[in-house]
Amino acid sequence: MFQQFSFNHVLFMLTGLGWTIGLAAIALVGGSIAGSVLTLMRVSSNPVLSRIAQFYIFVVQGTPLLVTLFIAYFGTTYLGFSIAPLTAIAVAFSFYAAAFLGDIWRGAIQSVPVGQREGAHALGLSRAHAMRYIIVPQAIRIATPPTVGFFVQLIKNTSLASVVGIVELTRTSQIVSNATFKPLEVYLTAALFYFLVCFPITLFSRSLERRLSA
Amino acid sequence: MSASDSVVSARKVSKFFAGFQALRDIDLDVVKGETIVVCGPSGSGKSTLIRCLNALEQHQSGELVVCGIELTAARQSIDAVRRRTGMVFQNFNLFPHMTVIENCMIAPMKVKGMSRDEARATAERFLKRVHIPEQADKYPAQLSGGQQQRVAIARALSMNPDVMLFDEPTSALDPEMVREVLDTMVELAREGATMICVTHEMNFARQVADRVIFMDKGNIIESGAPETFFAKPETDRAREFLAQILH
Numbered sequence: 177m178f179q180q181f182s183f184n185h186v187l188f189m190l191t192g193l194g195w196t197i198g199l200a201a202i203a204l205v206g207g208s209i210a211g212s213v214l215t216l217m218r219v220s221s222n223p224v225l226s227r228i229a230q231f232y233i234f235v236v237q238g239t240p241l242l243v244t245l246f247i248a249y250f251g252t253t254y255l256g257f258s259i260a261p262l263t264a265i266a267v268a269f270s271f272y273a274a275a276f277l278g279d280i281w282r283g284a285i286q287s288v289p290v291g292q293r294e295g296a297h298a299l300g301l302s303r304a305h306a307m308r309y310i311i312v313p314q315a316i317r318i319a320t321p322p323t324v325g326f327f328v329q330l331i332k333n334t335s336l337a338s339v340v341g342i343v344e345l346t347r348t349s350q351i352v353s354n355a356t357f358k359p360l361e362v363y364l365t366a367a368l369f370y371f372l373v374c375f376p377i378t379l380f381s382r383s384l385e386r387r388l389s390a
Numbered sequence: 391m392s393a394s395d396s397v398v399s400a401r402k403v404s405k406f407f408a409g410f411q412a413l414r415d416i417d418l419d420v421v422k423g424e425t426i427v428v429c430g431p432s433g434s435g436k437s438t439l440i441r442c443l444n445a446l447e448q449h450q451s452g453e454l455v456v457c458g459i460e461l462t463a464a465r466q467s468i469d470a471v472r473r474r475t476g477m478v479f480q481n482f483n484l485f486p487h488m489t490v491i492e493n494c495m496i497a498p499m500k501v502k503g504m505s506r507d508e509a510r511a512t513a514e515r516f517l518k519r520v521h522i523p524e525q526a527d528k529y530p531a532q533l534s535g536g537q538q539q540r541v542a543i544a545r546a547l548s549m550n551p552d553v554m555l556f557d558e559p560t561s562a563l564d565p566e567m568v569r570e571v572l573d574t575m576v577e578l579a580r581e582g583a584t585m586i587c588v589t590h591e592m593n594f595a596r597q598v599a600d601r602v603i604f605m606d607k608g609n610i611i612e613s614g615a616p617e618t619f620f621a622k623p624e625t626d627r628a629r630e631f632l633a634q635i636l637h
């Protein structure tokens with residue numbers, strides 16, 4: 177006998193949404209930190225560092241997130257680490273996000289007109305000061321819309337974590353759908369939840385874009 | 391002339407871009423208080439020359455001493471020279487995310503370690519000097535081209551440089567704004583600032599230049615008082631150039 181699709185099921189799915197948001201938040205924070213390091217390596221004058229970062233971005237961007245997840249999940253157990261699967265997944269998401277953010281941010285830094293750097297250097301500002309006070313603030317404006325866009329993608333991509341046993345929104349929906357046999361209602365509810373999280377971010381990005389281009 | 395009066399001393403300075411020689415054995419001396427106008431056809435190396443003076447470009451051979459510091463590849467020499475030189479660019483290169491006064495405060499604060507109040511006072515003084523104190527809290531994009539270029543001059547002056555370098559400061563401006571920028575530069579020159587200006591504004595040269603330098607194909611081929619240079623240029627290249635520029 178199938179259950180009715182009830183409020184309790186929605187509550188259960190909300191716990192899944194909690195995991196989804198949690199995973200996304202971890203990926204954003206971890207990805208931003210690692211992405212900043214990659215960006216600095218990419219724009220540094222040290223060719224070795226720059227190459228390493230470039231290679232990393234190349235490899236990770238060229239690997240499906242699902243594969244990265246499997247490697248992080250099974251790889252760690254295979255190597256005998258006893259870390260929680262959630263930790264492995266969080267790490268995989270962070271590494272994945274870092275590869276994209278590192279690339280977006282490098283592009284933003286390099287698209288600040290060269291005259292800005294020259295203007296700063298002509299005033300005697302050091303490389304670090306020019307970066308911090310002149311280049312990065314302008315790069316942030318350029319990078320904000322694509323960064324927010326990537327964040328939205330990332331939130332949706334956390335659904336992949338269900339395949340390695342994280343009970344996030346997509347996984348809870350699967351469970352509820354199996355129990356109620358009301359897939360359409362259940363997945364429409366899930367879609368609505370994803371939408372309610374992503375849409376405000378997209379709106380925010382739009383308004384930011386409009387404000388920055390003004 | 392005493393050694394301490396020398397602002398620029400170049401001996402056989404050469405600069406190559408990937409095998410192409412942009413400067414050929416340049417010899418140049420500029421002393422304190424002089425106003426030098428550099429002119430010459432497009433591609434003759436004028437920008438390259440003044441950009442070598444503050445190491446935005448690095449020369450490959452010869453000896454270049456600016457503000458008493460020998461410019462080498464060493465970071466310290468480059469930093470020291472940039473602290474003592476001010477530069478004004480054709481495209482202003484103001485920092486668009488900062489207000490006018492912040493543009494003028496950032497270097498005094500970060501390079502000289504001035505306090506915010508001190509830097510603000512200095513910046514206000516120089517904005518007054520270029521006649522736009524009332525624009526202090528606007529952003530560069532809210533100003534006309536002429537005003538932006540005067541901010542750029544104030545920004546460079548706020549570091550109290552020993553020499554001001556200008557690279558075609560009026561060529562990106564609408565004609566009606568050229569005047570206000572040139573007037574500011576004339577005032578500066580008359581107040582005794584040391585200036586090296588790449589410009590084709592020959593009236594400016596006539597008014598205040600102590601010397602006009604004419605470049606062609608990476609060489610300085612003429613150097614003399616403006617009256618002499620305009621009245622009887624020595625080379626055919628300079629004659630052709632002047633004919634073109636004075637119509």
Ligand SMILES: Nc1ncnc2c1ncn2[C@@H]1O[C@H](COP(=O)(O)OP(=O)(O)OP(=O)(O)O)[C@@H](O)[C@H]1O
Pocket residue numbers: 407408410412430431432433434435436437438439
């Ligand atoms: N970064 C660069 N890389 C390669 N070649 C360059 C570079 N900068 C300048 N050059 C070359 O060096 C020569 C001198 O250039 P420079 O910009 O100094 O000329 P200029 O006299 O300032 O000309 P203009 O009046 O057009 O500004 C030109 O032939 C130019 O193509």
Ligand SMILES: [Mg+2]
Pocket residue numbers: 436437438558
């Ligand atoms: Mg030029």
